[in-house]
Amino acid sequence: MCEVTLVGGGLSGALLALMLARRGVKVTVYERRADQRADQIEEGRSINLALSARGIHALSLVGLDSEVLARAIPMRGRYIHPVSGPCSLIPYGRKPDEVIHSVSRRGLNAHLLDALSREANATVHFQHRCTHYNPRAGALTVYDEATTNEFTTEVSCVIGTDGAASAVRDAMMHSSRMNYSQxxxxxxxxxxxxxxxxxxxxxxxxxxxxxxxxxxxxxxxxxxxxxxxxxxxxxxxxxxxxxxxxxxxxxxxxxxxxxxxxxxxxxxxxxxxxxxxxxxxLVTVRCSPWHFDGRALLLGDAAHAIVPFFGQGMNCAFEDCEVLLNLFDQHAANWDEVFPRFFEARKPNTDAIAQLALDNFVEMRDTSGDPRFARKRQLEHKLEERFPGQFVSKYAMVSFHRVPYLEALERGRVQDRILMDVCSRASSLAEIDADAVFACLHEAIGNVS
Ligand SMILES: Cc1cc2nc3c(=O)[nH]c(=O)nc-3n(C[C@H](O)[C@H](O)[C@H](O)COP(=O)(O)OP(=O)(O)OC[C@H]3O[C@@H](n4cnc5c(N)ncnc54)[C@H](O)[C@@H]3O)c2cc1C
The missing domain is CATH 3.30.70 (Alpha-Beta Plaits)
Known part of the structure; x- marks a missing residue:
């Protein structure tokens, strides 16, 4: 039986463990925190996250999408509060299902861990913190917070899903030629x-x-x-x-x-x-490569922590899980093949969402209160309505579709530049010739479908 050890039973660790356990892999998870499920599944007030298309799709692969969405609150747009004057709603999308969902971080983690606990070949050790890892020797050192006992165990394959301050990443940096920046x-x-x-x-x-x-x-x-x-x-x-x-x-x-x-x-x-x-x-972490010799891999924030302004960190980490699972199936569980291909497939896209998230901070804090921005959203919706399948806004590409992040970045930048330019010169949507704008966009980037 194929075996894997996951360090970190947070959002991506719990989902990946569930996916792999259901593929027949023997999964052991070491999670630093205590098991908080009993008091968290009936969550109320808590720290929340925006869940969107990529995350929902990954959850659907383990049959948890409906259950999670039943406990989520749809958010239809940005509700802008100026210092004075009336508030306004700028819708995210044009269609009723073009919404993002507010979910409780702990509640979602609890649902994933609960589903994982029903898998016979998965074991989660709570209050177990990885303190050291030697990928060459395949030796993982773990501190048991409950007993204060530290032990070293032999591991054939480790996946670091231990978040932005990853201990597995630290260990890999010291054992291999990993580039790193924060x-x-x-x-x-x-x-x-x-x-x-x-x-x-x-x-x-x-x-x-x-x-x-x-x-x-x-x-x-x-x-x-x-x-x-x-x-x-x-x-x-x-x-x-x-x-x-x-x-x-x-x-x-x-x-x-x-x-x-x-x-x-x-x-x-x-x-x-x-x-x-x-x-x-708020940190952006970039490192490469994310894998070592078919024995160790980083995934989620451990590989690519990003700033939260596009609401995509978790969604991207869940998409990582889906891509890894597809490669696992294609390469018959051969980690030597799977890990480098995973890195090659994801790295350009995670670099792109890191940049999109930084760009969106400027848009949210500086321009979302600007009438030109509201006009641009209206124009985007008009173009989407008039040219269905041919025009998709940058926000929609990232949040409502699963267009690769790199494509969303490249196309989105050209679109934003052209649309902002048009909206700066017009004082109302009525003044803008949508056909002419579409022709200009089409010439610059072609169709998005
Ligand atoms: C303010 C803020 C708002 C955000 N909003 C959104 C949003 O709206 N939408 C969105 O998609 N994303 C959002 N994110 C990003 C999102 O939180 C992360 O991208 C996501 O949690 C990454 O999942 P992960 O599993 O990689 O890491 P984590 O969720 O951080 O999980 C890591 C797990 O590893 C455990 N761990 C850590 N070290 C060790 C160790 N040494 N040994 C054992 N276990 C360990 C931790 O206890 C934790 O359970 C936001 C982030 C911030 C900071």
Whole structure:
């Protein structure tokens, strides 16, 4: 029986373990955290993620898509909150099913682990942290947090699904000629909560991703099942404004009163949460190769952590699982063949989504409050309606289709440049000749279908 050891039972580790176990592979998972399923499957308020087409498709391969979507909240567009004046909804897509879904991170992980626990040939060891790995010797060292016992076990094949700060990647870097870079944004993030109103009702529109774009920074909010919203403030670590300047309760609430006046009354625990919750960093990790000698592989954030502004980190990691599974089938479980092909297939695409995510930060914080951006979305929808199958917006290519990320990047950039140019020169959609714009796009890039 083919055997594999996964380090990390988070989102990609749990899904990949499930896929491989169902192919008859004997899977052992070492996960640093305790098993949180009992109290997390009935999740309410929690940290949430946007799930879209790629992630849903990968979940469908293990029959979990309907179950996960039943506990997700569809978000139809960006709900823009200016400093003053009326809010507006900019739809993501044209069709009713062109939505993204807010899901609980812990709830989703719990569903995957629960499904995995029903597979006879899969074992998950919780509170087991990988502390060292020697890929040449095939020796994995694990610390058992419950017993405080550290042991070394022989492993024939290891897949590192242990996230952005991967211990497996660190070990591979020391054993092979791996190139590596990490780039932090000057922005960090902090999570805050909009609770339900006193009577249990919703305080803001539930079927949208809320954005407070403010030029160099922004806040967003995604809905939870318990009618609360998880807000994330993205702000420079240092500067004016910056996290370093918000060092007192007065400074924090004063900043919110000036910058997010309509959000302040929605955040009754702002001051407590602001100082209790950590400020996280935002990093892009690039490394190559992701594999060593048919014995070790990196997947998900361990191979390619990206910033969260396209809502694709998990979706991309789930797509990784699907691609690996296809190669596993094609090459009869021969890791020597599978690992290099996986790297070759995914690396250009994960580099592309890393760039798309960085670009989208600028769009979300700087331009989504700009009327030209709203006009561009309207024009995109008009083009999609008029030229079905021939024009697909960049956002749709990434979120509603499974067009390779590299293609979405290349086509999307040309489209964005042409459409932004047209929308900057017109003051309303009525002034724009959609046929002429399509002809121009067609000449530049051909069809997207
Ligand atoms: C603020 C923020 C918002 C985001 N929003 C979105 C979004 O809307 N949509 C989206 O698609 N993505 C989003 N992402 C990205 C997404 O969270 C990641 O891409 C995704 O979690 C990657 O999955 P993974 O399995 O590779 O890593 P993880 O989910 O991080 O899982 C890694 C697992 O490995 C375990 N582990 C770590 N070290 C060890 C060790 N030494 N030994 C054993 N186990 C270990 C961890 O405990 C964890 O369970 C967001 C990220 C951030 C930071």
């Amino acid at each position: 780039a932090y944004l000057e922005h960090g993030y902090k999570e805050l909560t909009i609770p339900p109103a006193a009577d249990g009702s919703l305080r803001i529109e539930p079927n949208a991703l809320h954005i407070w774009p403010r030029g160099g920074f922004m806040m967003i909010a995604l809905p939870n099942l318990d009618r609360s919203f998880t807000c994330t403030l993205f702000l420079p670590h240092v500067g004016t404004p910056g996290f370093d300047q918000l060092s007192t309760r007065e400074a924090a609430s004063g900043f919110f009163a000036r910058t997010f006046p309509d959000a302040l009354p929605l955040l009754p625990n702002l001051e407590d949460e602001f100082f209790r919750n950590p400020t996280g960093g």
